[in-house]
Amino acid sequence: MSMTFSQWLSHSADADFESFVRTRRDLLQPESPTMAALAAAASSRIGVSRGIEALDAQSLEVFIALAKAARTTPEIKITGNAHIDPALAEAALPRLRDLGLAWPAGGDGIWRIQSEAITLLPTSAAESARAYPWQIDPSSIDSSTAAIGQPLIHNSEQAAVAEVISSLRGLVDELAASPISRLTSGGISKRDVSRLARTLELSLEQTITLLQAAKSLHLIGVLDDALDPQWTAADDADSALAGDRAELWAALVGAWLRDLLDVTQLAAGASENERLTVLAAPKKSLFKGYGLSVPAMPLLRFAVLSVLHDIGLGSARSAEWIHAEALRRHPLLPAHDFAMTEAVLHTCVSFGLATTPLQEPDHFGPSRFGLRLAAGLDRAMAEHAKQDPSILPLGVSVDALTVPGDVIATVTEGLGAEVDTVLIQSDLTAVATGPIEPRVHHILRKYAVVEARGQGTVYRIDGETIEDTMQSGITPEEALAELAGITAEELPSTLEFLVQNTASKLRRVRVAGARAVLIVDDPVDLDVILSDQAMMSAGLERLAPTVAIAQLGPERTMHLLEAGDHHALLHSAARPVRKRRVLTESEPEVSVRRRPRVSDGHLGEYVRILRSAPTAAAQVSTDEPLGHMDRLREAAEAKQRVLIRIADSHGKERTIEMLPATLNAGRVRGVVTTTGAEASLSVARIVSVDPSP
Numbered sequence: 001m002s003m004t005f006s007q008w009l010s011h012s013a014d015a016d017f018e019s020f021v022r023t024r025r026d027l028l029q030p031e032s033p034t035m036a037a038l039a040a041a042a043s044s045r046i047g048v049s050r051g052i053e054a055l056d057a058q059s060l061e062v063f064i065a066l067a068k069a070a071r072t073t074p075e076i077k078i079t080g081n082a083h084i085d086p087a088l089a090e091a092a093l094p095r096l097r098d099l100g101l102a103w104p105a106g107g108d109g110i111w112r113i114q115s116e117a118i119t120l121l122p123t124s125a126a127e128s129a130r131a132y133p134w135q136i137d138p139s140s141i142d143s144s145t146a147a148i149g150q151p152l153i154h155n156s157e158q159a160a161v162a163e164v165i166s167s168l169r170g171l172v173d174e175l176a177a178s179p180i181s182r183l184t185s186g187g188i189s190k191r192d193v194s195r196l197a198r199t200l201e202l203s204l205e206q207t208i209t210l211l212q213a214a215k216s217l218h219l220i221g222v223l224d225d226a227l228d229p230q231w232t233a234a235d236d237a238d239s240a241l242a243g244d245r246a247e248l249w250a251a252l253v254g255a256w257l258r259d260l261l262d263v264t265q266l267a268a269g270a271s272e273n274e275r276l277t278v279l280a281a282p283k284k285s286l287f288k289g290y291g292l293s294v295p296a297m298p299l300l301r302f303a304v305l306s307v308l309h310d311i312g313l314g315s316a317r318s319a320e321w322i323h324a325e326a327l328r329r330h331p332l333l334p335a336h337d338f339a340m341t342e343a344v345l346h347t348c349v350s351f352g353l354a355t356t357p358l359q360e361p362d363h364f365g366p367s368r369f370g371l372r373l374a375a376g377l378d379r380a381m382a383e384h385a386k387q388d389p390s391i392l393p394l395g396v397s398v399d400a401l402t403v404p405g406d407v408i409a410t411v412t413e414g415l416g417a418e419v420d421t422v423l424i425q426s427d428l429t430a431v432a433t434g435p436i437e438p439r440v441h442h443i444l445r446k447y448a449v450v451e452a453r454g455q456g457t458v459y460r461i462d463g464e465t466i467e468d469t470m471q472s473g474i475t476p477e478e479a480l481a482e483l484a485g486i487t488a489e490e491l492p493s494t495l496e497f498l499v500q501n502t503a504s505k506l507r508r509v510r511v512a513g514a515r516a517v518l519i520v521d522d523p524v525d526l527d528v529i530l531s532d533q534a535m536m537s538a539g540l541e542r543l544a545p546t547v548a549i550a551q552l553g554p555e556r557t558m559h560l561l562e563a564g565d566h567h568a569l570l571h572s573a574a575r576p577v578r579k580r581r582v583l584t585e586s587e588p589e590v591s592v593r594r595r596p597r598v599s600d601g602h603l604g605e606y607v608r609i610l611r612s613a614p615t616a617a618a619q620v621s622t623d624e625p626l627g628h629m630d631r632l633r634e635a636a637e638a639k640q641r642v643l644i645r646i647a648d649s650h651g652k653e654r655t656i657e658m659l660p661a662t663l664n665a666g667r668v669r670g671v672v673t674t675t676g677a678e679a680s681l682s683v684a685r686i687v688s689v690d691p692s693p
Contacts, residue, residue: 005103008103019097023100028597030596033606033609038610042100043629050394052121052332053293054099055095057331062085063121066111067113067123068083068128069083074115075112077110078109120290138324140320141320143321145316146365147315148314148365157369158414158415161245161352162245162416164249165252172214175231176232180231188278204267209350213255213256217255218234218240219237220232238438244412249408250411251403254402256351260297261297264339288334301344303326304348305374308354315365316356319363349364369410372406372410376404376407386599419433420439422440422444423488423489430444430458432459443485448461448465461498466479470502505567509525515549526545532566534560632644640691642658642689642690643655643657643690643691644688645687656672658673658679666684
């Protein structure tokens with residue numbers, strides 16, 4: 001008779017048992033150090049699924065072959081089986097044994113597997129006829145290696161960090177200057193995102209990535225306006241963006257690593273009939289397939305960084321090769337689409353974590369920042385596993401996906417100093433020769449638009465921007481003095497002419513505060529305004545040839561003048577303007593009850609207690625559902641009848657004698673002895689399971 005899993009645990013060699021316990025730390029329960037409880041936890045549906053997700057592609061394919069064989073017989077003979085490659089099985093079986101998914105059940109190479117695996121894996125005839133999503137034809141992959149010079153790596157990573165910080169600042173600036181209406185779903189439309197991408201000269205995917213990160217970092221929020229809520233910059237965004245650049249980059253990368261959404265799906269929509277909006281939480285999961293304990297996108301990003309780390313500094317591999325390697329390590333990852341991996345790689349390049357060779361843009365290699373980040377994440381996961389062993393056997397936790405301090409220090413050393421002066425040229429362009437200081441950037445953004453970003457920034461001074469700024473009441477002298485304070489040389493005469501000309505045009509009509517008083521230089525200008533139908537709601541009353549009084553306030557009168565295309569200047573704007581509050585959305589607080597775990601210091605003692613009385617521990621009954629499942633599974637394998645005490649929906653108990661046949665998905669199916677009929681019982685309603693006398 002072959003051994004059940006609990007019997008194998010009780011009689012296994014000390015080395016095999018300790019290897020299993022150290023691999024499956026997530027199953028250890030300090031409150032119940034018994035072999036029966038451990039076997040029941042490993043045999044449960046969640047225990048089996050957590051073990052399966054820790055398999056690589058080769059081990060998983062061997063396990064699927066074992067699961068197919070187990071559909072006809074629980075005892076699987078490895079040698080001589082036409083569907084199982086002996087060499088692959090020999091390499092995979094130790095890993096399957098350590099995870100508690102399979103165990104030797106007798107001599108002559110007989111193995112058994114957990115019965116829950118049959119329903120979790122693709123074992124049906126229809127599923128077997130199709131190729132698995134992680135199986136990629138090696139001949140279709142460009143496996144060549146390209147070299148990347150050290151100077152190119154250093155330059156590209158520094159330029160990428162400077163540019164992504166500049167782009168993030170520009171994104172927040174644009175939302176502050178032009179708030180975007182919030183849709184009923186809470187997000188913003190693709191059209192608004194596309195317009196924002198064109199303004200920032202970024203791709204749609206890059207813009208979505210920065211928007212999602214800015215929301216996570218509370219740099220943008222929704223204007224507190226019940227009638228027209230809009231996405232705009234947060235009240236304290238300027239101070240956050242003016243802080244240390246390396247810290248800001250680390251926060252940006254950390255937010256991206258933990259983001260649950262995929263930019264390719266946000267850009268394209270979940271399906272042809274369902275369009276997704278940016279900054280809104282989707283109503284349902286975007287990923288179909290095997291459910292993992294770690295969300296798909298954080299796990300994919302972590303896997304891509306690990307693959308880049310293993311490529312090594314100075315080398316690059318094709319995106320297809322990196323995609324295939326990531327799926328080899330995590331074959332059940334729901335993000336099987338190559339476009340998702342490619343988007344992650346392009347984001348790595350834009351964040352300075354990866355580099356592409358000059359002649360081969362479809363090849364990717366790690367930068368120094370990327371190498372340090374991948375190594376730091378591995379260390380962080382190992383430290384987190386010591387505090388919370390429940391993340392094993394996969395060993396990845398979203399909470400630990402943060403940029404380590406040594407990476408931030410490396411980025412700080414690699415970044416050049418920010419420039420505090422620009423060169424304003426006669427063609428009305430302002431050039432910053434390096435990363436620009438936020439104070440200087442904000443002054444320039446009042447009078448200019450960004451034309452190009454990178455390690456340096458090019459601004460173009462625009463007449464419309466100067467007019468918009470001067471409409472708030474700034475005099476030409478103040479504007480020229482502010483620009484002269486940030487330029488390295490004397491202001492060109494063309495700039496002075498543009499500012500003075502704009503001011504003279506605006507001075508023709510001035511709006512002062514009372515209710516609202518219009519003062520014009522030429523009575524003809526007032527005649528035009530009074531005859532304009534759009535100004536009727538202002539209730540203008542002429543007091544003198546060049547003076548009129550309105551029934552509305554100064555701000556509303558200015559809006560009407562702008563709507564009628566009448567250029568005007570707001571007088572005495574020194575009065576503080578009431579600012580509406582911006583609400584930044586925070587993640588809802590979720591109270592997660594964590595079970596106590598066996599710490600490293602108590603692991604040896606825990607193993608000693610488990611091994612002290614293996615035979616007695618295997619016979620101990622338990623009232624826990626997992627214990628019921630373990631006893632039912634053993635009875636089914638041994639073809640033994642059991643007495644099952646079960647409670648109905650009203651709590652009334654009755655006893656049934658049954659010969660269990662299968663135990664899957666939380667239900668036991670078998671034949672009732674008294675009637676000979678087949679029955680299916682929910683394990684959750686079972687009170688006790690005892691052998692039939």
